[in-house]
Amino acid sequence: MASNSGEEKLALSLISPYLAFFILITIYPVIYNVVLSLERRGVLTLVNYAEVLSDPNFPLILYNTFIWTIGSVTFQFLVGIGVALLLNENFPAKRLFTALIITVPWAMPDVVAGITWRWMYSDVYGVINDLMMKLGLISYPLPWLGDINLARIAVIIANIWKGFPISALIYLSALKTIPDELYEAAKIDGASAWVRFKDVTLPLLSPIIKTTVMLTVIWTVNYFPLIYVMTGGGPANATDTLVTYAYRISFKFTNFSVGAAWATFTFLLMLAFAVVYTKTLMGGRT
């Protein structure tokens, strides 16, 4: 017992710097933000939240956030699992391929990625329009970031590219834990590749998938730099999400209290989502 509590103390002292910084850079800003959102001119009030809910753009911002999140998360999941299955097989130059496909999008700084995508989407010298025209898919360049619907799709595509590696990595590590015997047994029973995937892989990956999807939903809702760099929320609010809107109110309009209310609203929304999601899909387990 004595040595146990000694170990605990050692552990505690080892994590204490981390804990101190965690409180300083995470807990403190969250609390500060909540306090800020409840105050106007020194008075405790809910008026900032009333302003959020009565904002004429509120439904549009929620809709945009919803589309952005559903689109990004669905395809990050599909591409992520596809790439994970691919990387779980053996093929030549696999390591190089893994390194490239996983690290390039993921390790590229958000702002650099945003600027690069902006260039690629350009209708004057962008590579995407150029390729599509050479393939005969379009006869005139498309204004990817200049059209309301195309811009929504364009930022989601960029985000799928930016975000799929983390999903792929998680699924890949989960795939490695599935014993080969299960596949061999299924093969002997005459199961096709699809059946093996559907009845062996998917059920065993399911808990990991549920957790990863929940995390990517939260990350996507909170993911700001890519949209900010690519469209700034435009054109005509088409890509304005909760975080770009909150950012603009706080830092462009220096209306910190209302901005904080938007941010706290987003936080509460994500909290509610996480609670409902874990309760229903994950049987209360976290």
Add this chain to the structure above:
Amino acid sequence: MRIKVLSITLLISAILLLAVVPHTIAQKPKILVYIGGHGGPGYEEWWRELVTEFEKKYGIDVEYQIIGFEVYWDKLVAAFESGTPPDAALADLGGWVPAFAAKGWLEPLEKYLATWEGTKQIWPNLWEAVTYKGVRYGVPWYCDCRVLLYHKELFKEAGLDPNKPPRTWDELLEYAKKLTNPKRGIYGYGVSGALSEITTLGYMIFLYGAGGRLLTPDYKKAAFNTPEGLEALKFYTELYTKYHVSPPGTPSYTEDDYRVMMAHGKIAMAVGGPWSFPLIEMENPAIKGKYATAPHPYKVHPATVYGGWAWVIAKASKHKDAAWKWITFIDSYDVWKRWALKWKGPMPARIDVVFDVPFFLEDPRWRPIIKMFPHAVARPPIPQWPQVSHVIQLMVQNVLTGKMTPEQAISWAEKEVNKILAGGT
């Protein structure tokens, strides 16, 4: 063992804390100066020279930070909001000074300006941009105004005289149509349409050129929903929606994108200014000598919008006099003249320097800028300017994307702007 581990962790924590907590133990006054958006090749060295010269001359230590324009606003706002602002800082003439003054972040400068030799040398129209409720909070440092930037070779290719740029809207449209060739990916005129302050400026150039104005003279109400304002919005957006002389991606572009396209021969005309010269030549050195400037085409009378930078002093500063000394040093005739001769720009806010340094009047690219400057208008110096500007940007985007007609967009924008102006800060 336990004590050892504990003391090591404590030591590491202490070191980390010391690294993040700023600590100054100085006898001489030491000022912190934020320099926004004025870095780049050679400039770091130049700032260091100036700072060293100032330190020697006045016995004041200067800690300075050169901060990229893209992040400068955020960085300044964060510094002021957290109560640890720089003593002296540059602020954009596009409404930053009144916005900060309204927050109570800035020191009023009237008492300093009353005795400064440079006060009467500043271009008179610049003071509006640094005034809030009748009090001046900034010292204009440099300025510029927007003009038409055009590609002379593309003019020649289209059979137009490169020495006769368009003067009126009619000519602008006529030229732009001739210059546009979508098959080759060449467009006549770049309409700024992205969600950016630059889009507001683009509309303002057309609005004032049509004889309209943005707000009432007391800044209390919107004044652009008039026949002139509507005509300006229609013409500006129809260049894209009707005549297609601006590229398909117009709602995502600003003059910065068009400058890059012009460097590569894809855009014939766009709005630009003196800052465009080094940038367009950096993008494509071969364009040197192949582009020119002219007053921007107008409908009723020539018009433009000015921009630039001013120095401000933080109200929270403990060394205001030292900060003021820095400003008078950097905005002095002597430093400005050396600056202008060395860098050939930007345009000093001091009239005496502009007329004493020959190239401003000799360089054909600079002449239209100096000529237009006295006619340049300020962006309304109100703390709500960022919101107002945002509404103007949305108004333009709503028309460009076909979400609203010009009529719908302009009355929507008028209502929004009036709401913002009525709401206080």
